Amino acid sequence: MSRAYDAVVIGAGVGELVAANYLARAGQRVLVLEDHDVLGGVHVTEEAFPGFRVDTCASDIGFLNPQIIQDLDLSTHGLEVLSVESGVFAPVGNGDGLLLRDGADTMASIARLSPADASRWMPFSERIARLAGFLWSLYCEAPPLPTSKDRKDLFALLGIGRRLRGLGKVDMLEFLRTVPMPVADLLDDWFESDVLKGCLGAAGVSHLFQGPKSAGTAFVMLHHHVGQPGALRSRTVVRGGVGSLASALARAFGASGGELRSETGVDRILVRAGRVSAVVMQGGEEIPASRVVCGADPKRTFLELVDPTHLDPEFLQRVQHIKLQGVAAKVNLALSELPDFGCSETNLRGTISIAPSLDYLERAYDASKYGRISDQPYLEAVIPSLVDPSLAPSGKHVMSVWMQYAPYRLQEGEWGPETREALGDRVIDTLAQYAPNLPAAIMDRQVLSPRDIESRFGFTEGHFYQGDLTLDQVLFMRPVPGWSRYATPIEGLYLAGPGTHPGGGPTGMSGYLAARQMLKQRRRQPRSTV
Numbered sequence: 001m002s003r004a005y006d007a008v009v010i011g012a013g014v015g016e017l018v019a020a021n022y023l024a025r026a027g028q029r030v031l032v033l034e035d036h037d038v039l040g041g042v043h044v045t046e047e048a049f050p051g052f053r054v055d056t057c058a059s060d061i062g063f064l065n066p067q068i069i070q071d072l073d074l075s076t077h078g079l080e081v082l083s084v085e086s087g088v089f090a091p092v093g094n095g096d097g098l099l100l101r102d103g104a105d106t107m108a109s110i111a112r113l114s115p116a117d118a119s120r121w122m123p124f125s126e127r128i129a130r131l132a133g134f135l136w137s138l139y140c141e142a143p144p145l146p147t148s149k150d151r152k153d154l155f156a157l158l159g160i161g162r163r164l165r166g167l168g169k170v171d172m173l174e175f176l177r178t179v180p181m182p183v184a185d186l187l188d189d190w191f192e193s194d195v196l197k198g199c200l201g202a203a204g205v206s207h208l209f210q211g212p213k214s215a216g217t218a219f220v221m222l223h224h225h226v227g228q229p230g231a232l233r234s235r236t237v238v239r240g241g242v243g244s245l246a247s248a249l250a251r252a253f254g255a256s257g258g259e260l261r262s263e264t265g266v267d268r269i270l271v272r273a274g275r276v277s278a279v280v281m282q283g284g285e286e287i288p289a290s291r292v293v294c295g296a297d298p299k300r301t302f303l304e305l306v307d308p309t310h311l312d313p314e315f316l317q318r319v320q321h322i323k324l325q326g327v328a329a330k331v332n333l334a335l336s337e338l339p340d341f342g343c344s345e346t347n348l349r350g351t352i353s354i355a356p357s358l359d360y361l362e363r364a365y366d367a368s369k370y371g372r373i374s375d376q377p378y379l380e381a382v383i384p385s386l387v388d389p390s391l392a393p394s395g396k397h398v399m400s401v402w403m404q405y406a407p408y409r410l411q412e413g414e415w416g417p418e419t420r421e422a423l424g425d426r427v428i429d430t431l432a433q434y435a436p437n438l439p440a441a442i443m444d445r446q447v448l449s450p451r452d453i454e455s456r457f458g459f460t461e462g463h464f465y466q467g468d469l470t471l472d473q474v475l476f477m478r479p480v481p482g483w484s485r486y487a488t489p490i491e492g493l494y495l496a497g498p499g500t501h502p503g504g505g506p507t508g509m510s511g512y513l514a515a516r517q518m519l520k521q522r523r524r525q526p527r528s529t530v
Contacts, residue, residue, distance in 0.1 A: 005289060008291070014508050025256045202378055329406035336442075374403075
């Protein structure tokens with residue numbers, strides 16, 4: 001008979017590993033089950049080409065709460081966060097471009113495009129920092145339920161109201177005004193430069209099946225500036241690639257007594273009398289479990305891993321209607337030399353953004369609405385080997401590129417080798433408009449369509465965040481209204497992936513908050529026995 005555990009965690013993505021660590025450090029017996037031989041979920045670093053290590057899916061670790069690093073002592077377990085002066089560089093051709101970074105460089109760069117915009121940059125950046133700071137305060141706790149009569153929920157709602165008022169009259173009203181706006185309208189209020197607005201507006205549509213003129217995309221822009229200095233979208237880089245985060249979490253988990261099994265896929269979650277009873281492995285092994293933490297997206301969890309007959313039809317309908325159409329593809333390149341964007345190498349240490357205007361972004365989105373791959377796509381590229389030379393042979397580089405829009409469902413045909421390679425060609429052709437030496441520098445490439453991301457990482461429709469960050473799918477409505485606190489209608493089953501609050505971007509927070517909720521409830525329950 002299998003050993004009894006206090007909790008079984010399905011998946012070894014960052015959120016799941018964070019949850020497992022906190023549970024294990026609280027003295028619980030925790031088992032993590034991972035389908036693949038590499039840990040980290042979308043945060044994996046692999047040798048895609050001989051001598052070249054690439055971040056296969058996620059290009060950086062997003063915003064990792066320093067509290068998690070400290071609580072889990074991740075530095076002791078091998079996590080090394082590199083100090084990088086990054087920011088965003090938006091090339092405009094002929095060796096020129098917009099550089100958004102701390103310091104006088106940003107002001108001078110904007111002034112070359114528009115002196116008026118340069119004068120408005122600091123007020124804008126400071127306001128975004130304050131509004132995103134308030135949003136971060138909401139992301140540091142499980143959302144209270146507005147319909148609850150529980151005193152704790154009522155006090156939590158009052159606390160949110162006090163913090164909102166604490167912004168001051170102007171910022172409070174600006175937050176309420178900004179959240180439902182199209183990001184295009186917000187930026188038009190502040191700036192005149194197309195390049196500046198395109199570069200900033202891209203954050204409002206990242207991994208979202210919408211364009212910058214869609215309502216609510218200003219909220220998405222704020223979401224992607226949580227934990228960032230104003231409006232700069234700096235990168236958090238760790239030595240060895242994004243996979244180093246999962247490795248450090250796994251070591252910390254083992255040091256706390258946790259057990260981890262890789263290449264061990266879960267076939268289904270068993271439910272008896274309305275509560276979790278066991279998980280069944282793909283090989284047939286049944287592991288008793290009174291509590292399960294699942295990192296799979298809500299659709300896969302409730303429509304595949306759990307027998308849907310155990311769930312209320314209204315809840316199932318809400319799960320089925322979660323919006324999560326993947327629209328992003330990933331291209332990884334092994335390069336013989338650095339792409340020549342005609343600028344200082346320092347400018348390329350952060351994110352390279354190809355979004356010359358808001359209209360450019362909107363046209364790229366228009367194609368995807370009709371199932372077509374964008375002819376002129378929005379691209380975000382990074383060259384991590386500039387910061388961490390260990391990722392490539394001496395003198396060579398790796399480059400990772402996210403591309404939008406590449407719809408999961410194509411109007412004509414299906415995703416296959418021919419379509420995939422055509423997408424890769426389109427990405428390279430677009431980059432070559434700004435770095436002409438790039439095509440000749442490519443030694444090898446890897447292209448992942450949304451369907452590849454789905455099959456490789458288990459994210460339904462290849463959606464990087466397990467669900468759109470639209471206003472009807474965030475905060476107390478994520479993943480569905482009434483179930484935003486990580487528990488589910490099945491007693492003992494919890495969710496901990498980016499499909500839960502606060503969504504993708506603030507890395508590991510879903511797992512951190514899920515573990516806190518579980519530990520609060522556990523204090524009122526007896527410990528399981530072998």
